[in-house]
Amino acid sequence: MTPAAREARLWYWQRASAMVLALCVLVHLATIIYAVHGGLTAGEILARTRGSFLFGAFYIVFIAACAVHVPIGLAAILEEWFRMPRRGARIVAGLYVAVAIGFGVAALEAVVFS
Amino acid sequence: MPAKLTVKVWRGREDGAFRTYEVPREESQTVLDVVTYIQRCLDPSLAYRYACRVGMCGSCAMTVNGKARWTCRTHVAKVARGDTLEIAPLSNLPVIKDLATDMTDFFDKWTRARGRFAGAGTRRDDFARVEPASAERREADAGIECIGCGVCYASCDVVTWRPDFLGPAALNRAWTLVNDVRDVERRERLAAVAGDAGCHACHTQGSCTERCPKALEPTRAIAGLKRLVAKAAGRGEL
Amino acid sequence: MRRFNDARARAHPSYWAFVVHRVSGLLLGLFLPLHFWALARALHGEASLDGFLHAVDRPLFKVAEWGLVVLLALHAAGGVRLLLIEFGSWSGLRKDLIAAAAGFGVIAGLAFALALIY
Numbered sequence: 001m002t003p004a005a006r007e008a009r010l011w012y013w014q015r016a017s018a019m020v021l022a023l024c025v026l027v028h029l030a031t032i033i034y035a036v037h038g039g040l041t042a043g044e045i046l047a048r049t050r051g052s053f054l055f056g057a058f059y060i061v062f063i064a065a066c067a068v069h070v071p072i073g074l075a076a077i078l079e080e081w082f083r084m085p086r087r088g089a090r091i092v093a094g095l096y097v098a099v100a101i102g103f104g105v106a107a108l109e110a111v112v113f114s
Numbered sequence: 115m116p117a118k119l120t121v122k123v124w125r126g127r128e129d130g131a132f133r134t135y136e137v138p139r140e141e142s143q144t145v146l147d148v149v150t151y152i153q154r155c156l157d158p159s160l161a162y163r164y165a166c167r168v169g170m171c172g173s174c175a176m177t178v179n180g181k182a183r184w185t186c187r188t189h190v191a192k193v194a195r196g197d198t199l200e201i202a203p204l205s206n207l208p209v210i211k212d213l214a215t216d217m218t219d220f221f222d223k224w225t226r227a228r229g230r231f232a233g234a235g236t237r238r239d240d241f242a243r244v245e246p247a248s249a250e251r252r253e254a255d256a257g258i259e260c261i262g263c264g265v266c267y268a269s270c271d272v273v274t275w276r277p278d279f280l281g282p283a284a285l286n287r288a289w290t291l292v293n294d295v296r297d298v299e300r301r302e303r304l305a306a307v308a309g310d311a312g313c314h315a316c317h318t319q320g321s322c323t324e325r326c327p328k329a330l331e332p333t334r335a336i337a338g339l340k341r342l343v344a345k346a347a348g349r350g351e352l
Numbered sequence: 353m354r355r356f357n358d359a360r361a362r363a364h365p366s367y368w369a370f371v372v373h374r375v376s377g378l379l380l381g382l383f384l385p386l387h388f389w390a391l392a393r394a395l396h397g398e399a400s401l402d403g404f405l406h407a408v409d410r411p412l413f414k415v416a417e418w419g420l421v422v423l424l425a426l427h428a429a430g431g432v433r434l435l436l437i438e439f440g441s442w443s444g445l446r447k448d449l450i451a452a453a454a455g456f457g458v459i460a461g462l463a464f465a466l467a468l469i470y
Contacts, residue, residue: 004308008347011314011340015438018431025428029460032421037467042401046394070381076317077378079310080275086310100381103388110394110401128353180360205357215354256443271367274356317374318434320366320445333366333445337438 017069024062049111056112063104071097124202145185162213172263177202182265204268223280228306229287232299242296254293257286266322278311282322282332289335313339366445376427425460429453
């Protein structure tokens with residue numbers, strides 16, 4: 001793939017994941033605002049999410065979209081504001097998100113699948 | 115007692131600093147009038163550029179109170195802070211001396227963005243028929259009045275942060291050509307404007323569109339290029 | 353040598369929208385692992401997650417949570433504006449959308465604050 005095609009694809013995937021995230025965030029904000037009402041305990045959270053196919057599917061999509069969206073944005077910030085060279089910025093951003101998503105999978109397991 | 119303006123003007127080559135001058139204030143005075151007065155009556159060593167002085171050529175673009183403007187079309191009354199003015203060369207371009215910048219990078223990037231028309235017609239062919247009301251022609255017409263003054267380029271932070279970034283003017287010109295149905299180098303041009311040095315580095319800060327003295331919209335042109343580049347990449351044409 | 357722009361060149365709404373979008377994205381991106389880590393504590397049992405929720409049941413943390421909700425709302429709404437600019441063929445810098453995004457942030461912030469308090 002030519003560099004131009006690669007950049008075009010990155011741009012496209014960041015926007016596509018953004019569209020997915022726009023919907024996920026809307027749902028997430030509404031859910032949080034509703035759930036926090038009257039205090040929040042672990043029991044309340046887990047009672048809703050544990051074993052729920054709906055929550056599981058929603059969070060999988062949410063996390064996957066984050067995994068695509070976050071590193072592309074972070075890499076741009078590293079290049080432009082922290083003067084990192086392009087390759088280094090992308091590697092750092094990619095590693096950071098890999099770690100974050102690792103935690104995300106653990107969270108998913110804890111909250112839905114255990 | 116005639117009113118006076120206190121004008122700070124950037125002076126220097128490799129190093130520089132502001133020097134202050136006192137200029138008589140006149141009615142309907144433009145910033146270019148002020149600079150010209152300084153050079154003719156106070157300090158003949160001041161270097162600056164202008165040509166038409168009526169807002170047609172774009173040569174007199176400078177940074178006035180922090181914003182890039184055409185000095186011939188900027189009334190002092192409109193921008194002076196009280197009785198003070200600050201005049202500096204355009205940002206993002208190497209300073210030759212005082213208020214004159216080296217526009218080489220600006221125009222080199224125009225070339226790198228393939229900002230020139232490439233046609234396949236000859237003198238033996240009939241005129242091309244271009245429907246003026248077509249969507250493509252209207253897009254091209256919206257951007258075609260650019261005179262290469264450099265105000266947008268000087269206003270863009272991405273140009274500051276990424277020295278390779280082609281910049282709003284070059285990309286705007288590429289967009290007008292991509293929308294020209296007579297042009298035959300569409301694919302090469304889209305490849306030239308893709309990437310971090312091209313349209314994908316634009317973050318829609320909008321300073322270009324905000325400051326363009328001809329009310330052009332490079333932000334819109336660059337968004338259009340992003341769409342076309344994505345489509346071309348999807349079809350494997352890049 | 354070349355000169356660069358200062359804050360005076362950046363004093364317009366579209367630029368502020370860019371700064372808000374980038375800073376909010378950065379802060380949210382940095383917050384994300386923490387968010388996942390906290391939830392993952394439930395792997396060690398409900399009590400473990402409850403322990404965390406109890407530890408952050410303090411005014412300072414509540415303000416920070418509220419801040420994060422507002423940042424999320426602003427980033428999402430600002431992002432929708434960018435998607436409309438990039439994919440729609442609307443002209444201009446869509447200052448109306450900047451106002452709408454700010455409004456959405458305010459509404460989300462208010463709703464969350466009310467939910468926290470009541």
